[in-house]
Amino acid sequence: MSAPTPPAAPQDPQFPQVPGSPIPGAASTAAAPAKEGKLKKVLSVVVLIVVAVVVKLGIGYVFDSPVRAAAGDCVKVTGSENNPDVETKGCDNKDANYKVLKVVENTFDVNSCTVGEAALAQEWDDDKFVLCLDPVKK
Incomplete structure:
Protein backbone atom coordinates (compact mmCIF):
# COMPACT_ATOMS: atom_id res chain seq x y z
CA MET A 1 0.00 0.00 0.00
CA SER A 2 1.22 3.45 -0.77
CA ALA A 3 0.86 6.64 1.15
CA PRO A 4 -1.42 9.21 -0.37
CA THR A 5 0.29 12.27 -1.85
CA PRO A 6 -0.65 15.52 -0.22
CA PRO A 7 -2.61 17.87 -2.42
CA ALA A 8 -0.59 20.62 -4.14
CA ALA A 9 -0.56 23.94 -2.39
CA PRO A 10 -2.96 26.39 -3.98
CA GLN A 11 -1.28 28.93 -6.28
CA ASP A 12 -1.94 32.53 -5.41
CA PRO A 13 -1.67 34.65 -8.60
CA GLN A 14 -0.18 37.50 -6.57
CA PHE A 15 2.70 35.31 -5.36
CA PRO A 16 3.75 32.87 -8.09
CA GLN A 17 5.59 29.76 -6.97
CA VAL A 18 9.16 29.52 -8.22
CA PRO A 19 10.31 25.99 -8.98
CA GLY A 20 12.81 24.91 -6.37
CA SER A 21 11.86 27.72 -3.99
CA PRO A 22 9.84 26.89 -0.90
CA ILE A 23 8.75 30.51 -0.49
CA PRO A 24 6.00 31.87 -2.69
CA GLY A 25 6.90 35.18 -4.41
CA ALA A 26 10.69 34.75 -4.14
CA ALA A 27 11.18 35.12 -7.89
CA SER A 28 11.34 38.83 -8.63
CA THR A 29 12.82 40.17 -5.40
CA ALA A 30 16.32 38.72 -5.93
CA ALA A 31 16.72 39.91 -9.54
CA ALA A 32 15.80 43.57 -8.92
CA PRO A 33 18.65 44.43 -6.50
CA ALA A 34 21.20 42.75 -8.77
CA LYS A 35 20.11 44.90 -11.72
CA GLU A 36 20.11 48.06 -9.58
CA GLY A 37 23.60 47.25 -8.31
CA LYS A 38 24.97 46.79 -11.83
CA LEU A 39 23.32 50.02 -12.98
CA LYS A 40 24.83 51.94 -10.06
CA LYS A 41 28.30 50.54 -10.83
CA VAL A 42 28.04 51.48 -14.50
CA LEU A 43 26.81 54.99 -13.65
CA SER A 44 29.61 55.40 -11.11
CA VAL A 45 32.23 54.46 -13.69
CA VAL A 46 30.72 56.85 -16.26
CA VAL A 47 30.68 59.69 -13.72
CA LEU A 48 34.30 59.02 -12.76
CA ILE A 49 35.38 59.08 -16.40
CA VAL A 50 33.55 62.36 -17.03
CA VAL A 51 35.08 63.93 -13.91
CA ALA A 52 38.56 62.74 -14.93
CA VAL A 53 38.20 64.26 -18.40
CA VAL A 54 36.93 67.56 -17.00
CA VAL A 55 39.77 67.69 -14.50
CA LYS A 56 42.37 66.80 -17.13
CA LEU A 57 41.19 69.33 -19.70
CA GLY A 58 39.50 71.93 -17.54
CA ILE A 59 42.00 72.55 -14.78
CA GLY A 60 44.95 72.55 -17.15
CA TYR A 61 43.13 75.03 -19.33
CA VAL A 62 42.46 77.38 -16.41
CA PHE A 63 45.85 77.15 -14.72
CA ASP A 64 47.93 77.39 -17.88
CA SER A 65 46.52 80.77 -18.81
CA PRO A 66 49.07 83.54 -19.32
CA VAL A 67 49.77 86.13 -16.67
CA ARG A 68 47.91 89.33 -17.45
CA ALA A 69 50.28 91.84 -15.89
CA ALA A 70 49.95 95.57 -16.42
CA ALA A 71 52.64 98.21 -16.85
CA GLY A 72 54.20 98.82 -13.45
CA ASP A 73 53.57 95.28 -12.16
Whole structure:
Protein backbone atom coordinates (compact mmCIF):
# COMPACT_ATOMS: atom_id res chain seq x y z
CA MET A 1 0.00 0.00 0.00
CA SER A 2 1.22 3.45 -0.77
CA ALA A 3 0.86 6.64 1.15
CA PRO A 4 -1.42 9.21 -0.37
CA THR A 5 0.29 12.27 -1.85
CA PRO A 6 -0.65 15.52 -0.22
CA PRO A 7 -2.61 17.87 -2.42
CA ALA A 8 -0.59 20.62 -4.14
CA ALA A 9 -0.56 23.94 -2.39
CA PRO A 10 -2.96 26.39 -3.98
CA GLN A 11 -1.28 28.93 -6.28
CA ASP A 12 -1.94 32.53 -5.41
CA PRO A 13 -1.67 34.65 -8.60
CA GLN A 14 -0.18 37.50 -6.57
CA PHE A 15 2.70 35.31 -5.36
CA PRO A 16 3.75 32.87 -8.09
CA GLN A 17 5.59 29.76 -6.97
CA VAL A 18 9.16 29.52 -8.22
CA PRO A 19 10.31 25.99 -8.98
CA GLY A 20 12.81 24.91 -6.37
CA SER A 21 11.86 27.72 -3.99
CA PRO A 22 9.84 26.89 -0.90
CA ILE A 23 8.75 30.51 -0.49
CA PRO A 24 6.00 31.87 -2.69
CA GLY A 25 6.90 35.18 -4.41
CA ALA A 26 10.69 34.75 -4.14
CA ALA A 27 11.18 35.12 -7.89
CA SER A 28 11.34 38.83 -8.63
CA THR A 29 12.82 40.17 -5.40
CA ALA A 30 16.32 38.72 -5.93
CA ALA A 31 16.72 39.91 -9.54
CA ALA A 32 15.80 43.57 -8.92
CA PRO A 33 18.65 44.43 -6.50
CA ALA A 34 21.20 42.75 -8.77
CA LYS A 35 20.11 44.90 -11.72
CA GLU A 36 20.11 48.06 -9.58
CA GLY A 37 23.60 47.25 -8.31
CA LYS A 38 24.97 46.79 -11.83
CA LEU A 39 23.32 50.02 -12.98
CA LYS A 40 24.83 51.94 -10.06
CA LYS A 41 28.30 50.54 -10.83
CA VAL A 42 28.04 51.48 -14.50
CA LEU A 43 26.81 54.99 -13.65
CA SER A 44 29.61 55.40 -11.11
CA VAL A 45 32.23 54.46 -13.69
CA VAL A 46 30.72 56.85 -16.26
CA VAL A 47 30.68 59.69 -13.72
CA LEU A 48 34.30 59.02 -12.76
CA ILE A 49 35.38 59.08 -16.40
CA VAL A 50 33.55 62.36 -17.03
CA VAL A 51 35.08 63.93 -13.91
CA ALA A 52 38.56 62.74 -14.93
CA VAL A 53 38.20 64.26 -18.40
CA VAL A 54 36.93 67.56 -17.00
CA VAL A 55 39.77 67.69 -14.50
CA LYS A 56 42.37 66.80 -17.13
CA LEU A 57 41.19 69.33 -19.70
CA GLY A 58 39.50 71.93 -17.54
CA ILE A 59 42.00 72.55 -14.78
CA GLY A 60 44.95 72.55 -17.15
CA TYR A 61 43.13 75.03 -19.33
CA VAL A 62 42.46 77.38 -16.41
CA PHE A 63 45.85 77.15 -14.72
CA ASP A 64 47.93 77.39 -17.88
CA SER A 65 46.52 80.77 -18.81
CA PRO A 66 49.07 83.54 -19.32
CA VAL A 67 49.77 86.13 -16.67
CA ARG A 68 47.91 89.33 -17.45
CA ALA A 69 50.28 91.84 -15.89
CA ALA A 70 49.95 95.57 -16.42
CA ALA A 71 52.64 98.21 -16.85
CA GLY A 72 54.20 98.82 -13.45
CA ASP A 73 53.57 95.28 -12.16
CA CYS A 74 56.44 93.01 -11.18
CA VAL A 75 56.70 89.38 -12.21
CA LYS A 76 58.79 86.32 -11.51
CA VAL A 77 59.92 84.64 -14.74
CA THR A 78 61.39 81.13 -14.53
CA GLY A 79 61.65 78.19 -16.89
CA SER A 80 63.18 77.94 -20.31
CA GLU A 81 63.10 80.56 -23.04
CA ASN A 82 60.66 78.42 -25.04
CA ASN A 83 58.46 77.55 -22.08
CA PRO A 84 58.60 80.37 -19.51
CA ASP A 85 56.65 80.27 -16.28
CA VAL A 86 55.40 83.70 -15.22
CA GLU A 87 53.89 84.72 -11.86
CA THR A 88 52.76 88.19 -10.81
CA LYS A 89 54.54 89.34 -7.65
CA GLY A 90 54.66 92.52 -5.63
CA CYS A 91 57.60 94.69 -6.58
CA ASP A 92 58.87 94.47 -2.99
CA ASN A 93 58.81 90.65 -3.17
CA LYS A 94 62.31 89.15 -3.24
CA ASP A 95 61.23 86.62 -5.92
CA ALA A 96 60.21 89.30 -8.45
CA ASN A 97 62.92 89.48 -11.10
CA TYR A 98 61.29 91.70 -13.79
CA LYS A 99 59.15 94.80 -13.91
CA VAL A 100 56.61 95.23 -16.72
CA LEU A 101 57.34 98.49 -18.51
CA LYS A 102 54.77 98.17 -21.26
CA VAL A 103 52.15 95.75 -22.60
CA VAL A 104 51.75 95.55 -26.37
CA GLU A 105 48.30 94.15 -27.25
CA ASN A 106 47.23 92.00 -30.22
CA THR A 107 50.67 90.79 -31.19
CA PHE A 108 52.99 87.89 -30.60
CA ASP A 109 56.01 89.77 -31.95
CA VAL A 110 58.66 90.22 -29.25
CA ASN A 111 60.35 92.86 -31.44
CA SER A 112 57.38 95.16 -30.82
CA CYS A 113 58.91 96.21 -27.48
CA THR A 114 60.75 99.52 -27.84
CA VAL A 115 61.53 99.76 -24.12
CA GLY A 116 63.11 97.38 -21.68
CA GLU A 117 65.70 94.69 -21.88
CA ALA A 118 63.48 91.63 -22.40
CA ALA A 119 60.18 90.76 -24.05
CA LEU A 120 57.83 87.92 -23.26
CA ALA A 121 55.08 86.95 -25.72
CA GLN A 122 51.90 85.50 -24.22
CA GLU A 123 49.05 83.87 -26.11
CA TRP A 124 45.79 82.40 -24.86
CA ASP A 125 43.15 81.46 -27.43
CA ASP A 126 42.57 84.67 -29.40
CA ASP A 127 44.16 86.87 -26.73
CA LYS A 128 47.82 87.63 -27.48
CA PHE A 129 50.14 90.24 -26.07
CA VAL A 130 53.78 90.97 -25.33
CA LEU A 131 55.16 92.03 -21.96
CA CYS A 132 58.10 94.43 -22.23
CA LEU A 133 60.28 93.74 -19.20
CA ASP A 134 63.20 95.24 -17.36
CA PRO A 135 65.14 93.50 -14.56
CA VAL A 136 64.14 94.54 -11.03
CA LYS A 137 66.87 96.55 -9.37
CA LYS A 138 67.54 95.25 -5.87
